[in-house]
Amino acid sequence: GRFDWLTVAFLLGAVLLCYYLVPLLALVLSQPPGVVIQRLTRPDVVSAATTSLTASVTSAAIATLFGLPLAYWLARVDGRVKTIVTAIVVLPLVLPPIVSGMVLLTVVGPNTFLGGLAAANGLQLTRSVAGIVLAQTFVASPFVVVTAKAAFESVDRSLEYASQSLGKSRLTTFRRVTLPLAWPGILAGITLAFARAIGEFGATIMLAYYPRTMPVQIWVSFTTLGLENAFPVAVILVGIAVATLVVLN
């Protein structure tokens, strides 16, 4: 019949949508709220949540501080350089996290020059909150750069030219015209980076099995105590993910 292809297409899309939604609903419905809340206060859960939040906020802050200048430059430069630098920024996004952790170990691992130097000065770059932050920043900061770059690009350059032709310096133009207009996009980038950082598992597990972040805690609970014991932490992480979506809209 005439609309068969439309029905098939509709069904395919609906199946995929269910595949995203059903497991999440299953998780929420499978756990009695009382039990989850009770387990939320267990010391290992509180410790993992504290570690994760501390590290992720730090990573997001570092990503913002270092990422915004790079994003602005990328948004305003043209040609081959832009293509190459953008590719380098996207690289950590397409690199498997476990490989990201490996390559970071070759630079900041305990037997490397940098790792040894830092350890000699009392700062452990692996098996520490610093290690977690290093892993999360590598994996999550490209979100700030890529999203903020798009946000800066969406600010019409003629607005910047207009501001400058009115006698304002580049810094004033950036502060009062470009940044306020790009801000919603930048905020989205920071939110994405935070979400990616707090959920980071592959790179973190390579650099810092201890102190445990929430994803690592889930893995450990799952392998040692069974799936049920991993639920409380998972619920926190799902909550953060849903909150992220709300901010993004």
Next chain:
Amino acid sequence: GRFDWLTVAFLLGAVLLCYYLVPLLALVLSQPPGVVIQRLTRPDVVSAATTSLTASVTSAAIATLFGLPLAYWLARVDGRVKTIVTAIVVLPLVLPPIVSGMVLLTVVGPNTFLGGLAAANGLQLTRSVAGIVLAQTFVASPFVVVTAKAAFESVDRSLEYASQSLGKSRLTTFRRVTLPLAWPGILAGITLAFARAIGEFGATIMLAYYPRTMPVQIWVSFTTLGLENAFPVAVILVGIAVATLVVLN
């Protein structure tokens, strides 16, 4: 001085860029090519590569088949429904992979209704290639939907109206106008999904520790034999990531 802030901004951006690039160069430079090539033919490496490629190609194909209709519908619908469905599609992207694996286990795990049903019919949904594909599809398919949606949106609707007002059906219009114009974006989405699938670690390790994919193989090599033994597989994955970037440009 007058340009101090510019210098600082430039330095911040350059530091971040180095942080992306240096570890990767360190990896490539730390390994004599001869040793890497020699290790590439080891049975466990070949086995992991075969499993990963098979599963990732399957995942990308499923993501494309189910994702394109959803993407097209999202690109052409308006209002609240669009916002909510888009949020559901983005959810797996902001959900930590380890949590994604957990929620999938609550639906397709060995003790669940679906998992039991499949197992009774001879199909294992965990600890199998099917499990890898399930994990990869959940985590990677949103890339196809999100990217293809943007590609469809970038096709001017007036081109579709023009085609229809020339007497062509919606299917003909889609095949001959919309799809060819959106194709580069769709291809980028499929490429991203493939890259994400082949690098998947967190969800895969929950659903299918065996058969080992390349990321799992790296983790096992690292914990049991040390970092050096994980390098050959990592080199393959880095190569795939770089190839992905080339396709994306």
Next chain:
Amino acid sequence: MLEVNSLTKTYDIFDFGPVDLTVDDEVLSILGPSGSGKTTLLSLIAGIVDPDGGSISLNGDRLNGCPLQERRTGLVFQDGALFPHMTARENIGYAATDRDRIAEFASLLEITDVLDRRPPTLSGGEQQRVALARTLAADPDLLLLDEPLASLDAPIRRRLRRELHALFTSLEIPVIYVTHDQRTATALGDRTAIVRDGAIEQVGSPMTVINRPATQFVARFTGNENLFDATVVEQREDTALLRVGNIRLQATTAAAAGTTVTLCIHPSRIQVYTPNGGDDPHDENTVSGTIDRWLTEGNEYRVEVDLDDAPITLTTTIRPPSFDQLPLETGSSVRMTIPPAAIHLLS
């Protein structure tokens, strides 16, 4: 024949209609400012947007609910909406009911030599020709055009305007041409409809909407800048005697004595004379005043004159040959004659 009855569509910030319209095998140009609902009307007729109420029928068949692709309605977009991944030939061939006729349409629209190029490499004028050829190749029963000439440069626009007029007439189907440019509207339309805020203010021949505007809005939009209140003193046969300030004017029109009317005079119809020149006009409908300011506009001068005997500024346009004889300076005194037939009254 296209018949549109009580067509309405409600948007958040804009109500369209109700619009009634009948278009025979003729060219109807629709003229209005941006945001007046011109494109909405085309979208409703083409089937891109569904109306909230009213009916559309073409040659007796009701179009409401009929899908876009079955309406046999050719739609030419402002930017051409050519498929960028196809050559000009492929664009036309995509639509053609008979592929053998591609060459015929290409020849008709003088695009034979660009047929194998892709749209982005074509000039604006060429793109519009290809878009039109593509639409005609689908053999439509109704042709809708949404400002296809708006983005073109003046010389090309002038040329295409003339060619399109001949082409549209030869089609013998209803043609609706939407524009915000008065010259294009009057050049292409057998009739012109003026729209404002989603409703039609006046439909008539081009000369009617310019010289006999129905409302102040139409008057302003068609360049009738001189609009003043006047009192009707007396009605004699086919002539009305009007008073504005201390000025008395005769108008070849009917109006009830004692009423207040709005007087409407197109700047181009006022004649200007030098004071005490050899060619002094008769006294009737002649007024005197002082030039307030003037500027060049195209090949004519636009002059604003403060009248001596009424608190009114009259705008008039002067063409070069007569200009050379005038003392055209701010502050100069001039006399002007307003032909009785050039005075139009709005109630």
Next chain:
Amino acid sequence: MLEVNSLTKTYDIFDFGPVDLTVDDEVLSILGPSGSGKTTLLSLIAGIVDPDGGSISLNGDRLNGCPLQERRTGLVFQDGALFPHMTARENIGYAATDRDRIAEFASLLEITDVLDRRPPTLSGGEQQRVALARTLAADPDLLLLDEPLASLDAPIRRRLRRELHALFTSLEIPVIYVTHDQRTATALGDRTAIVRDGAIEQVGSPMTVINRPATQFVARFTGNENLFDATVVEQREDTALLRVGNIRLQATTAAAAGTTVTLCIHPSRIQVYTPNGGDDPHDENTVSGTIDRWLTEGNEYRVEVDLDDAPITLTTTIRPPSFDQLPLETGSSVRMTIPPAAIHLLS
């Protein structure tokens, strides 16, 4: 005074310049088709783009290499380029060297009542006024405008055109106004420059570029549609005798006998008469022909006449009052007089 010398800029697909230009405290309008380099010229002067060669100086100071924000050059963009996150008042205040003068500029440009609204809620005309107020508030030594009226509807454009003319003159700084619209260019400019393919074809008073175009391109772009080759038969005092086909014409101009020249006549300067009418013209420079086609354009008729004694189609425009006396039908015979002063020769 702005001085531009040998300014050049090379792009991939377009070479700009070399351009030489001097602008006193006057309004120079720059007229040209899209893609002719008008915006490039403004970008070079404003400092948005760096030139490859040549110099720019303002009041004796060299601007080359001087950063954008130190050039004291006000730039008004086509779309206004208002900061969307600031109200109109904040936009103007952002630029103002003296915040107390915001009210003064608002009053000057009649935007006092919209000062607390944000740009997206303003009409196109209001946005342009705010953009202009913002630029003026920065007290520039040079004002550049890039088609600010292009997107406005005709009545608003007509009104702003008149207001801007008075405003620009009062500024007493060099003003450059870029447009592709002949009417706007001639209305606003004390002088008009015609550009084509990145070079200036002619600079002169508005009436000069229209009535004495230097090249065929300028002629076409300013509406001189009648361009024909003619042979100079004889030169007598200040009159040249020309031959086109079997027609002999007198032109009040100088030309060497025996040479071939291009004859250029603006349609509006040709007078049309009915054959054997009471008002028959003298024989001199009178030609006869047959109406090929005609169409309404604004409030005038554009008529194309095939001449009897030469293979030429002459385009002329007729205004309504005289139109009523004409048998204006395709195929009708008409006689036309071309005033000797209306014939311009291009070599």
